[in-house]
Amino acid sequence: MTTSRSELLQAFDDLLQPARFKDYGPNGLQVEGKADIRRIVSGVTASLALIEAAVAAQADAIFVHHGLFWRGQNGTVTGWMKQRMALLLHHDINLYAYHLPLDAHPTLGxxxxxxxxxxxxxxxxxxxxxxxxxxxxxxxxxxxxxxxxxxxxxxxxxxxxxxxxxxxxxxxxxxxxxxxxxxxxxxxxxxxxxxxxxxxxxxxxxxxxxxxxxxxxxxxxxxxERYGALAVAGHVAAQFGLEHTFIDIDNPA
Missing domain, CATH: 3.40.1390.30 (NIF3 (NGG1p interacting factor 3)-like)
Structure with a gap:
């Protein structure tokens, strides 16, 4: 089964209610990809390693806690930012990220x-x-x-x-x-x-x-923070009948 990029965004927003939070970066769709989504990969951080794993898994969307954009960044698309964005855009993968709303959800956060x-x-x-x-x-x-x-x-x-x-x-x-x-x-x-x-x-x-x-x-x-993205993405994927895989890119920090 598939759902649209906008329907998936609405489902995440309805569940996590990002408008309630004054956050350190944008919550929701951070990078736009293909219009129709069949397979979601979730993880903690939108690192290059996670994006590469999502490409290998043929994901149409990635759902994370730590996205690409944060308050105080200089706004340039160079270095690590260029590498991550280039891979997302080349493979037309949507990136959804929710920070404080994902921490706070009373059952799935x-x-x-x-x-x-x-x-x-x-x-x-x-x-x-x-x-x-x-x-x-x-x-x-x-x-x-x-x-x-x-x-x-x-x-x-x-x-x-x-x-x-x-x-x-x-x-x-x-x-x-x-x-x-x-x-x-x-x-x-x-x-x-x-x-x-x-x-x-x-x-x-x-x-x-x-x-x-x-x-x-x-x-x-x-x-x-390994458990909220798994729970939320899994919940929404089941709602639409989508495929979902959580990929843990280990981090000692």
Whole structure:
């Protein structure tokens, strides 16, 4: 089965409601390709490697979290930008990208899907646009100490994590926000979390964790955001009867 480029864009917009967000770049169709779409490839970032994999998979559209265009770019199409755009345009592939809207979707977004992967149940939100999730273990239990939660994360994400903060305190109230959300740590502390999980850590967060008695875990930007694009693209592809493949281009960051 096929659908049109515009129908697919409308379906993504209806689901993710990008107009609600003041974002760091454009959400929606970033590069226009062929009018009719039969096969979608999804991934985390519109890297050259993902575009090459989509070409090999004969995709008509790519759906990602990290697109090509961001606030503050100089606007030139040179170097890596030329390589990526040239490949998309040569093969007439549509590129759809959704940043904060993909993080925030209550069931299919990055935060919700990371919770599913980790066995966490969200019971509230915090931070700008309510992007941060606040919850607990879905089974109602707790982690006896920070190392137990860190080991659980490393097993589920197949990635080493960075952990800072109290090591022996039991952890029940868990806050999380995927990607580069280390700036949400103070809001998580104010929300009463025992631990905050995100993708990255910067210099100040280690001090906040030690001084406020709230643990901080950085599990990798890419590792924390591997699940939303898969879920959203899969959902919309099923809606139209399209073929869909998620391709994970590994990134240690």
């Amino acid at each position: 990055n935060n919700a899907q990371l919770g599913v992967q980790l066995g966490l149940e969200g019971v509230g939100c915090f931070g700008d646009n309510n992007l941060g999730f606040l919850g607990q273990r879905a089974d109602g239990g707790q982690f006896d100490h920070l190392a137990a939660l860190a080991t659980h994360l490393e097993f589920k994400l197949n990635r080493p994590v960075t952990q800072v903060g109290p090591t022996q305190t039991a952890i029940k109230k868990i806050a999380w926000c995927t990607g580069g959300a280390q700036g949400y740590f103070e809001a998580a502390i104010a929300a009463g979390a025992d631990v905050f999980i995100t993708g990255e850590i910067s210099e100040p967060q280690a001090h906040y964790a030690r001084e406020c008695g709230v643990a901080f875990i950085a599990c990798g930007h890419h590792a924390s």
